[in-house]
Amino acid sequence: MILSMTGFGRSEGVFEGKKITLDLKSLNSKSFDLNIKMPQRYKEKEFEVRKILNDRLLRGKVDCYINIESLDDAADVNLNQELVHSYISELKKIAGDGPDFEYLKMAIRMPDVISTKSENLKEEEWQVLKDILEDAVLKFENFRQTEGEILHAELKRNIQNIEGYLAKVIPYETIRLDAVKEKYRNTLKEFDQIDETRFYQEMAYFTEKLDIAEEKVRLTQHLKYYLEVMQNETFNGKKLGFISQEIGREINTLGSKANHAEIQKLVVMMKDDLEKIKEQTLNVL
Template sequence: MIQSMTGFGKSVLQLPNKKITVEIKSLNSKNFDLNARIPSQYRERELDLRSIISNSLQRGKVDFSLYIEQTGTETAASVNAAVVKKYIQELKDLGLEGVSKNSDSQLLEIAMRLPDSLKTEREEIDEKEFEAIEKTVIEALAEINKFRSDEGAAMEKDLRLRVSNITNLLDQIIEVNPDRVANTRERLRKAVDDLKENIDENRFEQELVYYIEKYDINEEEVRLKNHLSYFNDNLNSTENNGRKLAFISQEMGREINTIGSKSNHAPMQQLVVQMKDELEKIKEQILNVL
């Protein structure tokens, strides 16, 4: 079964003094591209988290977010009193205290918004806590992979329909091919008759056979059938083979284009146009296949 590259997963971990939320979103991409938003205290373990995510998702443009919300009384941040006092004094020196009785509180409010008003003590990573975070990341990955599989199942259904449509159109091309040959023979015969010249019938037949063989599409029919069968086989594969499906669809396009260039017959050309339309829909879907 194929998987989509699009998905979303979320998991929440509640610890005694903090709430940790993990969110993972992925979109289609040729390679694995991870954008990680992680609090500074966990930066030294970012490579570990990246490895877990890349091994699970393998491919796609991935956004990973780790949010920390303090729910207990403990906090790693405190007011940097010396810096705040200095800010207030400098604001007063600039004459920004105004005439309000609450000018000190107003200045304090302004000072608290300025850089370095809060200082954060660097926390050492608790290994048990980080193990719990890793477990939460794995839970979010399980959710996003389920999302990818569900969307992949819908994509697979549509891809099989498109392949079936191309197969049916190819069968119709095979049916009208004898008419195309007969039409070509008749057209050439009429063109020669219009010349009102005596011709060597044997030579005419030789030239006619050569001309018809030049526009023979039997090889293209056989190769296209093989490509369609191979495409279906790869839809059944348990491997992630979006790139292989894209390559097969390109080969299908080559054969369809060649049939179109050789057809020289309006009913067949109309069928080829329909085949191209179905193939374009296949290619659009494959862009999102893992």
């Protein structure tokens, strides 16, 4: 079964006047690369969040964004008025008399003037966040599965295209060897004395050199194996990548032995589909 490395999942929940939103999204990557952005109040749970995501998502460049939005009318902040007055007083000493409003604008930008009301993270809030995380992961996994089904269809079509091109090579094999034999016979007619034994030795050598039977068999086996792994194994992206490399080797050897214009055209078309397979395989989990 194919799963895409690309994914997206969003979930929301409410706890004591706070709306909690969690977004997950990912792109392909050779390993698991996780970036988390969360409010300071949840930092103590970052390790646990990372472990859940690492165990479930496995691979990909993953971004996790957690956001809190207050639903209460009252602002959840503290303004240190004594510190503000102190800053204004010190600013006046340095800059002299001036409009208090200007000093106020400068003072509220100073450190520790405005602070968020801090509370210890309750176990109930952590459980709500955990449920939101689990829901987002589930949606993320469903997204990967849906994208994987699209990938599966595209990869299968490309593999079948290569199989079709390989089947079209067969009629040209005999024509290709007959053309080589005829070329040598015509060349030898220019000479008075011909060593027929040597002629047949040379023909046997070129026939063996141009023979593509083994390449066809191996390529057929690799194509079949790719489809089997894609259908029957999970988390198979790396394995499919290795198989596509083997497919490429056989196609290249087939091209180097072709010695026929129509076979070369078919090899070019095989390579075109193989490039699509390699690109798509990079996005398989």
